[in-house]
Amino acid sequence: MTIKERIRYPFHVMLHPFDGFWCLKSEKKGGVKTAFVLMALLFVTFIFRSYNTGYLAANNMAGEVSVFQLFLVIAVAYLLFCIANWSLTTLMNGEGRFSEILTVTAYAMLPIMIINIPLTLLSNVLTIGELPFYTVFDTVGILWAAALLLIGCMTIHDYSMGKTIVVTLLTVVGMVIIAVLAVLFFNLIQQVCIFFLSLVKEVQFRM
Numbered sequence: 001m002t003i004k005e006r007i008r009y010p011f012h013v014m015l016h017p018f019d020g021f022w023c024l025k026s027e028k029k030g031g032v033k034t035a036f037v038l039m040a041l042l043f044v045t046f047i048f049r050s051y052n053t054g055y056l057a058a059n060n061m062a063g064e065v066s067v068f069q070l071f072l073v074i075a076v077a078y079l080l081f082c083i084a085n086w087s088l089t090t091l092m093n094g095e096g097r098f099s100e101i102l103t104v105t106a107y108a109m110l111p112i113m114i115i116n117i118p119l120t121l122l123s124n125v126l127t128i129g130e131l132p133f134y135t136v137f138d139t140v141g142i143l144w145a146a147a148l149l150l151i152g153c154m155t156i157h158d159y160s161m162g163k164t165i166v167v168t169l170l171t172v173v174g175m176v177i178i179a180v181l182a183v184l185f186f187n188l189i190q191q192v193c194i195f196f197l198s199l200v201k202e203v204q205f206r207m
Helices: 003-015 017-026 032-052 067-091 098-108 110-123 128-157 161-206
Strands: none
Touching: 003 017, 003 032, 003 098, 003 110, 003 128, 017 098, 017 128, 032 067, 032 098, 032 110, 067 098, 067 161, 098 128, 110 128, 128 161
């Protein structure tokens, strides 16, 4: 694909998801590099939204989350979903490869990325009575992205929609389990390091 086609193809997927995701799998359109670019742009739009949302529409945490924290949340959530989905679908006869899951997940986030900028600008001119419009547009972007994610997973894994929904819910559970195990593992490593450091200090003290 040319650079122009790589730029245009995510928008084609957003508007024609069944055809777009099918071509992504069968004709190898799109790719992981484009997916990472999209996730980087998603991160940039969330940074813009976090620090520029109008006072009336902003939550209590607006502007208080650091760039690093926001990057960590987006990157970890993205990788956790992909790893959990790949792990489950491998056991449940899914046909999608890990690279395809990475690509589909990133492409599915395009509606949120697109709506973040105008939504942020809109939040600075809305009155209290007009705030429901902000919520509606925000919800539309999230639901659109969720629908794209379901269609994409259904297509690359060759599942029915019912099975895709079940697997997606199990993927969320898997994300939680992986996160908990990771926290426990790093906590254990920390405790082991503390133990060895205290042991070394004790030996040095006695010598």
